[in-house]
Amino acid sequence: MAVPLVDLKAQYQTIKSDIDAAVARIFAQTSFILGAEVQAFEEAMADYCNVDHAIGVSSGTAALQLGLMACDIGPGDEVITTPLTFIATAAAISHVGARPVFCDVDPQTYNLDPAAIEAAITAIISPRTRAILPVHLYGQPVDMDPILDIAARHGLRVIEDACQAIGATCQGHKAGSMGDLGCFSFYPSKNLGGAGDGGMVVTNDPDLAARIRLYRDHGRTDHYGHGCVGFTYRLDALQAAVLGVKLPHIDAWNDARRAHASTYNAALAACDVITPVEMEGCRHVYHCYVVRIANGGAEARDALMQALRAQGIGASIHYPQTVHRQPAYAGLGLGPGSFPVAEACAETVLSLPIYPEMTADQREEVVDALNHCLQTHDIAPAAC
Numbered sequence: 001m002a003v004p005l006v007d008l009k010a011q012y013q014t015i016k017s018d019i020d021a022a023v024a025r026i027f028a029q030t031s032f033i034l035g036a037e038v039q040a041f042e043e044a045m046a047d048y049c050n051v052d053h054a055i056g057v058s059s060g061t062a063a064l065q066l067g068l069m070a071c072d073i074g075p076g077d078e079v080i081t082t083p084l085t086f087i088a089t090a091a092a093i094s095h096v097g098a099r100p101v102f103c104d105v106d107p108q109t110y111n112l113d114p115a116a117i118e119a120a121i122t123a124i125i126s127p128r129t130r131a132i133l134p135v136h137l138y139g140q141p142v143d144m145d146p147i148l149d150i151a152a153r154h155g156l157r158v159i160e161d162a163c164q165a166i167g168a169t170c171q172g173h174k175a176g177s178m179g180d181l182g183c184f185s186f187y188p189s190k191n192l193g194g195a196g197d198g199g200m201v202v203t204n205d206p207d208l209a210a211r212i213r214l215y216r217d218h219g220r221t222d223h224y225g226h227g228c229v230g231f232t233y234r235l236d237a238l239q240a241a242v243l244g245v246k247l248p249h250i251d252a253w254n255d256a257r258r259a260h261a262s263t264y265n266a267a268l269a270a271c272d273v274i275t276p277v278e279m280e281g282c283r284h285v286y287h288c289y290v291v292r293i294a295n296g297g298a299e300a301r302d303a304l305m306q307a308l309r310a311q312g313i314g315a316s317i318h319y320p321q322t323v324h325r326q327p328a329y330a331g332l333g334l335g336p337g338s339f340p341v342a343e344a345c346a347e348t349v350l351s352l353p354i355y356p357e358m359t360a361d362q363r364e365e366v367v368d369a370l371n372h373c374l375q376t377h378d379i380a381p382a383a384c
């Protein structure tokens, strides 16, 4: 039996008639851009995230870029963020002409470490620092209170990258609802995934919301009236209709992910891999189920991944290289050792298959394959 990393077909089968009806409705209306479908989904998302405003945009990257622009962050400004993330987090900062300033992560949660920010504060905070951009990586919420506290003390904005964390909570607060702005991606494999690209910004600030609405649609104040220079960054009606069908299922789907994660944790407890932890008071939504190999570096991890793939297990790496070591950011001049924890994580993390529709047999298949690969390869001596 092959177990893929994610299985979007399995999810489609569970909601096929509702999705097909929503798609047929959009084609019957032939109203494809913004409109009532997008507005209805925005209202549902605002309600779900317990915020006043939600603005549908064309991707998670667009959400981050417009969020930064709405906060007047631009050329010459600096934004503190994590080097252990998908490149889009930093790219959005670069898109507005600002500079990402990286800070190291917590080795247990893989998220921006508030203590590391405090320790490096005099080095990283300058008169140009305008915001902190924490990422709720893999679906694990960032420890937000200390981040919000640092931001308040230094007059900084907080923009949450909640692209991987819809439905996650920190002390009862939904990911995306704690900072000035929260940004989501609806990339198809996300916990709430569209039938193409899509994104959303959520906020309680009406001025920020109004600016983002303008920016996403050519700065349009009426059909051919343009109050500012904007973009074609709108969420389309087809995506809104599909996502509107899926949103009512998100809590059950996240619960299923959590159940798979806890079964994996128990099955892998005796094995030489480090299983994910859930921060106290938080609800992790396991966009990725990420283990770290306990012995060996990137070579051993890569060998384990290849061995699992040879057994039909869709293992993957999120992410094999930290952002500051990507060629795209070579200009920052941040060499190896700049952020040792993030770099060690990038060398040793391994994502195992996880998706709501996964069966108990599939989970067992993954655990057995991992056990077999660890025993038969010189990767990590102890068996599961």
Ligand SMILES: Cc1ncc(COP(=O)(O)O)c(C=O)c1O
Pocket: 059, 060, 061, 062, 085, 086, 088, 089, 135, 161, 163, 164, 184, 185, 186, 187, 197, 198, 199
């Ligand atoms: C942490 C993170 N930030 C930003 C993005 C960008 O989202 P999108 O691909 O929708 O532009 C993603 C999605 O891949 C992500 O995982």
